[in-house]
Amino acid sequence: MSCDFSFRHYAECAERIGASDHDIEMIHDIDFEPNNVLAMAEIEHRYGISSTYFIRLHARTYNPFALPHLPVFQRLTKEYGHNLGLHFEPFFYAPSQIREAITQERSMLGFALGFEINSVSIHEPARFGSISPEDIPIGMKYYCWDAPYYAGKKYISDSGSRWREGCMCEHLHREKLIILTHPDSWYNRTSAENY
Numbered sequence: 514m515s516c517d518f519s520f521r522h523y524a525e526c527a528e529r530i531g532a533s534d535h536d537i538e539m540i541h542d543i544d545f546e547p548n549n550v551l552a553m554a555e556i557e558h559r560y561g562i563s564s565t566y567f568i569r570l571h572a573r574t575y576n577p578f579a580l581p582h583l584p585v586f587q588r589l590t591k592e593y594g595h596n597l598g599l600h601f602e603p604f605f606y607a608p609s610q611i612r613e614a615i616t617q618e619r620s621m622l623g624f625a626l627g628f629e630i631n632s633v634s635i636h637e638p639a640r641f642g643s644i645s646p647e648d649i650p651i652g653m654k655y656y657c658w659d660a661p662y663y664a665g666k667k668y669i670s671d672s673g674s675r676w677r678e679g680c681m682c683e684h685l686h687r688e689k690l691i692i693l694t695h696p697d698s699w700y701n702r703t704s705a706e707n708y
């Protein structure tokens with residue numbers, strides 16, 4: 514198995530994850546374009562994986578309320594059984610507004626998609642700062658490397674199209690694992706398909 518960011522290798526990993534009885538959770542931050550999310554969602558569905566896709570509301574490159582992106586996100590749940598989460602951007606608010614902002618954005622996104630949003634992750638926390646877990650509305654699951662939910666679990670990420678601790682396929686022996694991938698980083702033959 515050779516490691517790269519091809520959907521071929523993604524499918525090899527997904528097959529192993531789907532067959533594993535370990536606690537392995539797959540999450541995805543949609544940072545730039547939703548172009549790849551259905552390809553990724555289909556692969557996961559094929560191997561019995563239910564993952565969570567986090568959607569931005571302030572991206573310059575896509576709009577979850579607009580055609581053609583709204584139906585793409587709806588298909589993630591309706592066709593493939595995945596979850597949708599809010600990829601929250603604290604930069605747009607004062608610290609005192611964060612809790613209210615998450616509540617409002619969660620509500621807007623959920624209403625538009627016709628799907629309840631129960632998860633939130635933070636966009637670029639390393640550069641623009643994270644938030645306090647106390648600002649997470651009751652009943653929402655908080656995904657971020659400093660989230661209490663991550664305690665006791667190994668967390669790996671392909672941020673910047675680079676696995677800092679080795680490809681996800683090298684971690685599948687772990688009992689508890691959270692794998693964050695960015696659909697923008699994956700391709701069939703070359704990254705030029707995406708950007």
Ligand SMILES: [Zn+2]
Pocket residue numbers: 515516517522680681682683
């Ligand atoms: Zn690999």
Ligand SMILES: [Zn+2]
Pocket residue numbers: 542543544600635636637
């Ligand atoms: Zn992000």
